[in-house]
Amino acid sequence: MSFDSLGLAAPLLQTLIQCGYRTPTEIQAQSIPVLLSGRDLIAVAQTGSGKTAAFALPILKQLSDKGLRGGIQALVLVPTRELAVQVADAFTRYSAGLGLTTLAVYGGVNIRPQRQALAAGVDILVATPGRLLDLTGQFGLSLASVGTLVLDEADRMLDMGFAPDIEKIRRQLGPHQSAMFSASFAQRERELAERWLSNAVSLAAKDTGRIPQQLALEVFMLDKPRWAEFVAELVGKRNWRQALVFVSSREESNTLVAELALDGLQAAAFHGEKTQGARRRGLDEFKSGKLRLLVATDVAARGLDIEDLPVVISLGLPHGEEDLIHRLGRSARAGREGLAVIVLSPEMRADLPLLKALCPALPEVITPEGYSPKDPLPQRYRDGALSTPGSKPANRSGRNAGQRPGTRTGSRTGSRTGGRTGSSNGSPRQSGKPARQGNAPKRQARG
DNA sequence: AAAAAAC
Numbered sequence: 366m367s368f369d370s371l372g373l374a375a376p377l378l379q380t381l382i383q384c385g386y387r388t389p390t391e392i393q394a395q396s397i398p399v400l401l402s403g404r405d406l407i408a409v410a411q412t413g414s415g416k417t418a419a420f421a422l423p424i425l426k427q428l429s430d431k432g433l434r435g436g437i438q439a440l441v442l443v444p445t446r447e448l449a450v451q452v453a454d455a456f457t458r459y460s461a462g463l464g465l466t467t468l469a470v471y472g473g474v475n476i477r478p479q480r481q482a483l484a485a486g487v488d489i490l491v492a493t494p495g496r497l498l499d500l501t502g503q504f505g506l507s508l509a510s511v512g513t514l515v516l517d518e519a520d521r522m523l524d525m526g527f528a529p530d531i532e533k534i535r536r537q538l539g540p541h542q543s544a545m546f547s548a549s550f551a552q553r554e555r556e557l558a559e560r561w562l563s564n565a566v567s568l569a570a571k572d573t574g575r576i577p578q579q580l581a582l583e584v585f586m587l588d589k590p591r592w593a594e595f596v597a598e599l600v601g602k603r604n605w606r607q608a609l610v611f612v613s614s615r616e617e618s619n620t621l622v623a624e625l626a627l628d629g630l631q632a633a634a635f636h637g638e639k640t641q642g643a644r645r646r647g648l649d650e651f652k653s654g655k656l657r658l659l660v661a662t663d664v665a666a667r668g669l670d671i672e673d674l675p676v677v678i679s680l681g682l683p684h685g686e687e688d689l690i691h692r693l694g695r696s697a698r699a700g701r702e703g704l705a706v707i708v709l710s711p712e713m714r715a716d717l718p719l720l721k722a723l724c725p726a727l728p729e730v731i732t733p734e735g736y737s738p739k740d741p742l743p744q745r746y747r748d749g750a751l752s753t754p755g756s757k758p759a760n761r762s763g764r765n766a767g768q769r770p771g772t773r774t775g776s777r778t779g780s781r782t783g784g785r786t787g788s789s790n791g792s793p794r795q796s797g798k799p800a801r802q803g804n805a806p807k808r809q810a811r812g
Numbered sequence: 813a814a815a816a817a818a819c
Contacts, residue, residue, distance in 0.1 A: 444816060472818050495818040503819090526816060614814060637816060663815055684814050 371397045374426050376462045381422075384458065390415040395568050396544075397423045400513075405565035406544040407519070407558055409573045412694020413670075413701075416546045417455045420515050425456070427513070428488055429463045436510030440538075441491040442531065443517045446471035446641065447648055448668040452517060453491040465489065472496040473641030480504055494522075494530035501537055508537040518667045519545035520554035520687065528557070535561065548573065548694060549687035576690060576724055580697035581704045584720070584730045589710040590742035592680050593624035595733065599678075599706065600630060600658065607651070608676040610660045611692045613683065618660045621680070624746050625658065632658035635665055666691040670698060678706045686719050711738040 368381050368389055389397070392410035399406050400423035410416055424439045431438075441456075443449050453469035460467065467489040470479045476499065483490075483506060490497075500506040514535070516522045522531055543565070545558050550569075559565070572578070587595055600608060612618050615636040622634045633647035633656055644664075650656040652671055659665070666688050677696040683689055696703030709716070709730070721727050732738060 446817085476819090493817060495816095497818095499818050521816085530817075666815090688815095 393419040405562040409569040412548045413698025439489045439513040440511045441515040513542045516545045523557040577697045587736040588740040591740045597628035610678045635661040
């Protein structure tokens with residue numbers, strides 16, 4: 366199977382070769398003909414399986430065939446600002462030589478450049494709902510020419526927080542084709558979706574609702590006051606190139622960043638309370654490898670494509686069960702391997718059955734050596750150490766003090782990068798455990 | 813019980 370047989374235009378095929386795309390993924394092979402036929406579509410496929418291209422390519426083909434008529438031709442709605450940028454970038458990359466323009470509009474930044482770009486003419490608009498309503502309501506942007514509407518992360522876009530805005534936007538559209546994509550679609554959201562679709566084709570890959578099979582998994586149980594210390598210890602001992610850490614609130618994100626700093630690890634907080642500038646900087650630096658640790662709320666759970674991210678850590682579980690799949694799905698994308706570490710507190714034991722449903726090969730839950738299910742907060746995190754940046758608290762006692770990202774690779778452990786290399790037992794994948802590095806206690810590496 | 817999304 367190749368892209369040639371899917372009915373895409375010649376310049377598009379040319380670009381795909383240059384982008385290194387050779388074979389369509391399952392969801393692409395199935396979705397592209399449906400969207401080219403003009404029918405509505407609801408498509409569910411695993412994280413990292415190429416959903417963006419699955420809707421972007423047929424849209425670009427349709428628009429390049431049609432010739433420009435003026436006005437916005439296609440509208441893609443997404444739940445976060447960074448995802449808007451990422452999806453628009455993908456359209457721009459794929460549309461090289463087609464003479465089509467894509468723009469991302471989202472809040473938190475000056476609206477004027479967005480208005481000016483819209484005035485100059487945009488064919489494909491990728492938007493977060495609030496800013497789009499601002500543009501249509503206050504600035505007279507018309508959506509009447511939209512021929513295709515895509516809801517990316519559609520189940521999220523249809524939930525209570527977003528649905529009213531999506532409804533307002535939809536009322537501004539004329540006749541159009543609708544497509545909905547996500548890695549998760551609970552029955553409730555599916556029913557909502559079907560109200561918006563007419564005679565839609567429904568696609569679901571076999572492995573949906575599960576984490577990718579090439580994602581190794583480890584589950585630990587220890588008392589919450591020591592999570593920060595445990596993360597610092599893991600990062601140091603396993604020598605991971607990078608890790609994306611999920612927490613359940615903005616405050617937890619800030620606190621963990623401060624705690625990791627006391628352990629000599631530099632991290633950035635990434636959540637909705639940050640300025641858009643700080644969000645952009647944090648994500649950019651993480652993507653470019655300048656930053657080793659990003660501590661995020663679920664603003665980063667969906668859609669973000671961080672190339673070859675080796676490790677994702679979930680401290681606790683997200684509130685919606687489907688969001689765990691999205692969190693863990695930031696790693697092991699596009700067929701690559703990855704590692705997911707889930708850290709639970711004893712109170713979360715009740716959530717284990719849920720975990721089992723998403724991850725059928727759930728490994729044994731480990732309480733690492735030196736930790737117990739009931740621990741006090743370590744001294745160095747106490748006594749206001751976190752709130753007095755001027756003083757120099759227990760930094761020296763931090764286990765990673767003095768270790769710098771640049772000195773990681775090869776030197777201390779004499780090992781290869783990444784923490785997943787080398788395996789003496791011959792079957793690291795099947796048992797779901799990455800190779801252990803450094804001098805981690807025996808029990809700790811079990812997964 | 814949380815997060816996200818406009819000003």
